[in-house]
Amino acid sequence: MAESFKTDDEQAEAIKKWLRENGSALLTGIMLGLAALFGGKAWLQYQEQQSMAASNLYAQLSNAVSQGESAVATSVHENLLNEYAGSSYAVLAALQIARLQLDEDNPEAAQAQLEWAYERAGDGPLKHTARVRLLRLLIARDELDRARALLDEVSERGSYAVVYLELEGDLAMAHADYATARTAYEAALAAYPGDLPGRSLLEAKRDDAARVGGEGAA
Amino acid sequence: MLQAIRDRVTGIIAWVIVGLISVTFALWGVDSYLGGSASNYAAKVNDTEISTDQYRLGLRQQANRMQAMLGERFDRSMLTTTEFKRAVLNRLVEEELLLQAADDYGLSISDSYLAARIHADSAFQTDGEFDPERYRNLLAQQGMSPSLYEHQLRRSLLINQLISSISTSGIVTEAAVSQGLQLQNQGREIAFLQLPLDPWLERVEVSEDEIAAYYEANSGQFVEPQQVQLKYLELSLDDLRQEISIDEARLRQLYEDEKARLAGEEQRRARHILIELSEGAGAAEEAAARERARAIHQQLQDGADFAELAEAESDDPGSAAQGGDLGFFSRGFMVPEFEQTAFSLEPGRISEPVRSPFGFHIIEVTDIRAKDVPGFEEMRDELHRRATQDEAEQRFYDIADRLSQLTFEIPDSLQPAADELDLEIQTSDWISESGGPGIGQYDQVLNAAFSEDVLDQRNNSQPLEVEPNHVLVLRVAEHQPTRPLPLEAVSDRIRERVAREKAAGQLREHGQALLARLEAGETTLEALAEEASDASLETPGAIKRGDPGVDPVIAARAFKLPRHSDGSVTRDAFVDSRGDYILLELRGVQEPDLQAVGENQRQAFRRNLLQLYGSVEAQALVEQLRAGAEIEINEQLIED
Numbered sequence: 001m002a003e004s005f006k007t008d009d010e011q012a013e014a015i016k017k018w019l020r021e022n023g024s025a026l027l028t029g030i031m032l033g034l035a036a037l038f039g040g041k042a043w044l045q046y047q048e049q050q051s052m053a054a055s056n057l058y059a060q061l062s063n064a065v066s067q068g069e070s071a072v073a074t075s076v077h078e079n080l081l082n083e084y085a086g087s088s089y090a091v092l093a094a095l096q097i098a099r100l101q102l103d104e105d106n107p108e109a110a111q112a113q114l115e116w117a118y119e120r121a122g123d124g125p126l127k128h129t130a131r132v133r134l135l136r137l138l139i140a141r142d143e144l145d146r147a148r149a150l151l152d153e154v155s156e157r158g159s160y161a162v163v164y165l166e167l168e169g170d171l172a173m174a175h176a177d178y179a180t181a182r183t184a185y186e187a188a189l190a191a192y193p194g195d196l197p198g199r200s201l202l203e204a205k206r207d208d209a210a211r212v213g214g215e216g217a218a
Numbered sequence: 219m220l221q222a223i224r225d226r227v228t229g230i231i232a233w234v235i236v237g238l239i240s241v242t243f244a245l246w247g248v249d250s251y252l253g254g255s256a257s258n259y260a261a262k263v264n265d266t267e268i269s270t271d272q273y274r275l276g277l278r279q280q281a282n283r284m285q286a287m288l289g290e291r292f293d294r295s296m297l298t299t300t301e302f303k304r305a306v307l308n309r310l311v312e313e314e315l316l317l318q319a320a321d322d323y324g325l326s327i328s329d330s331y332l333a334a335r336i337h338a339d340s341a342f343q344t345d346g347e348f349d350p351e352r353y354r355n356l357l358a359q360q361g362m363s364p365s366l367y368e369h370q371l372r373r374s375l376l377i378n379q380l381i382s383s384i385s386t387s388g389i390v391t392e393a394a395v396s397q398g399l400q401l402q403n404q405g406r407e408i409a410f411l412q413l414p415l416d417p418w419l420e421r422v423e424v425s426e427d428e429i430a431a432y433y434e435a436n437s438g439q440f441v442e443p444q445q446v447q448l449k450y451l452e453l454s455l456d457d458l459r460q461e462i463s464i465d466e467a468r469l470r471q472l473y474e475d476e477k478a479r480l481a482g483e484e485q486r487r488a489r490h491i492l493i494e495l496s497e498g499a500g501a502a503e504e505a506a507a508r509e510r511a512r513a514i515h516q517q518l519q520d521g522a523d524f525a526e527l528a529e530a531e532s533d534d535p536g537s538a539a540q541g542g543d544l545g546f547f548s549r550g551f552m553v554p555e556f557e558q559t560a561f562s563l564e565p566g567r568i569s570e571p572v573r574s575p576f577g578f579h580i581i582e583v584t585d586i587r588a589k590d591v592p593g594f595e596e597m598r599d600e601l602h603r604r605a606t607q608d609e610a611e612q613r614f615y616d617i618a619d620r621l622s623q624l625t626f627e628i629p630d631s632l633q634p635a636a637d638e639l640d641l642e643i644q645t646s647d648w649i650s651e652s653g654g655p656g657i658g659q660y661d662q663v664l665n666a667a668f669s670e671d672v673l674d675q676r677n678n679s680q681p682l683e684v685e686p687n688h689v690l691v692l693r694v695a696e697h698q699p700t701r702p703l704p705l706e707a708v709s710d711r712i713r714e715r716v717a718r719e720k721a722a723g724q725l726r727e728h729g730q731a732l733l734a735r736l737e738a739g740e741t742t743l744e745a746l747a748e749e750a751s752d753a754s755l756e757t758p759g760a761i762k763r764g765d766p767g768v769d770p771v772i773a774a775r776a777f778k779l780p781r782h783s784d785g786s787v788t789r790d791a792f793v794d795s796r797g798d799y800i801l802l803e804l805r806g807v808q809e810p811d812l813q814a815v816g817e818n819q820r821q822a823f824r825r826n827l828l829q830l831y832g833s834v835e836a837q838a839l840v841e842q843l844r845a846g847a848e849i850e851i852n853e854q855l856i857e858d
Binding site for chain 2: 052
């Protein structure tokens, strides 16, 4: 393109001409670009504000739960669900409320909260957390088939293997299947992290599962 | 053409274009600033770097925590181990993982929450109120700006929000509590026959050939450990104290200093009349106040009663009712203008009006409580002791400093330091790595004496502060390497060991034969106890886990024994902690009555279980994050 111009004047004239013809399109493009940029930024800011507002509500809720202020916790929980049901705070809140309800001897409600959290926990570690808790409750409530199904849903146990193995043992004990229980507890012990307490309880469970004679003999 | 554009950048449009171009470059620049330099990081977690500065800060903070925790037992050499460095870096990586997870989950900490936390921190409060100045000053003392502190606090609050959500909300069911308590309180009814080892030990014979064979097979076990004999220079404050003499003139001087100091502690009692003058008062008001003060002063000169006048005229509400009396005070309690007059005025004299920030004071000193200054002779011993201590410390630090310098600069001898500092080179006993007499009792001495630098290179050690104000520098004089012990020296030990092994083997065989008879139903523990004179039958009844009344090996085995589903006896045979052979029968399992377990115990167990589930699940979460992340560790930094 450059070689076709003879002088700088001609070049300047050509640029001016181009700008006259395309200037408004260029300007529109720039405006659109800026709009997208600032719009995106505004969107991020909006999201951050939402997150912070949800965070404040959640802080109130977990404070109320730790103080045992059930009525406050419940009403804050309602607010949180009304405004930010899609946030991770809603999942964390459900875990807290479930614990509160169990403390208040209402396992049905606690189970509903845990099911809710489990459905919405995504794929990460929170999913495992919700599932592990749901399993503990299901086994205690003798919903053994649902517990079995839930355990079978786990594709990758990862670092939660120890917890799942212990739950496998608990489930087998609930069926009075001592041999399976003992194997599961044994495997959990083998994978148990060395620096955590609780090993002795697990050992006691394993030893208690040792039976001879009759059905389910080890 | 570019030349042409540059020549013609005059129009507004041209400037706009240049502006747009420069914005682009400016934004590009920001990115590389944020990213930091690529090569210099301690670890990298999914493209986020943990800088070497953060790592060093982490090392320092962890060192401080350990020092606070261990106190006297804190050993600075712990800080240079790779384990320590790795643990610190690991922790930083974990924090970063949790931070990223919190971010992925869309968690955040709002400004208002952050502010509330800072305002609620009692360290930043004065009289229960948040004090911004105190806040800035405290942070400045730690070398931190408020924005850095707030950034760090926000990080840790965010991490805490995620992790404590998990660790406090564990699901502990009544069934789990009952099951745990049941296991904890289960009783197991046992009986066992104890077959002692001693009679077998007496009967067993060990030949010289067996001893020689054992010596050959296990020669590595029979060695004398390496030993060193050390030469060392010793410097202690206690020794130096003996050498110091303080002359009379020095003691006199110290006494004078002390007297002056005590005089400063004099207390005076005064009363005053205040003519208040507010801070922003103009010249006219001041003149009026001065005039009023003068008038009062004149009345006092004319014999008016101070107390009555104070009550009537003084603007100091605190003292007016007491006739102006302020009680006793020392230097440093009153505003300077007031203090100067109060501490120079003779008792009973009334001062001219004195101007202070409060207004005009008319002051009278009513009493002086002088600090008693003891006589020279009375203080002599105390002064002598103090002077000796100061002098000895001064000399200790000077000599220790020089000692350190000389023994470092001339690393192959202690002689020059001994000569110059007039110290005696002493020689230790033989010392092994597990210790020895004299200076062999100090861990620092053992670590230094067997270190590569001192033992292999034969250099002087660094100065070792074995006790407060007690320093040693040592070098190795003689080294006795590890050497095998001759057979004669260890044959008794070997005889004992072989005898024990043989006796234990025979006892086990005997015990196994008895167990087989029991299992076959041919006999009972009771019958066996009758049969054998040295076997004893123990029937402790139902024992609990870890029952203190039973040998721990037996108690543990009792709870490991499988129970029979129809309630019949199960058996085990093993060696207990004394070496005796045990034939154990589990005769019944008693499930505890959970109604009898108190509510307190139940609550305590529930709390323990909640905490346990919390820490297990929190750890699993961190490990899950770690497994899903790309983590690079700068190994070189840890090895250094």
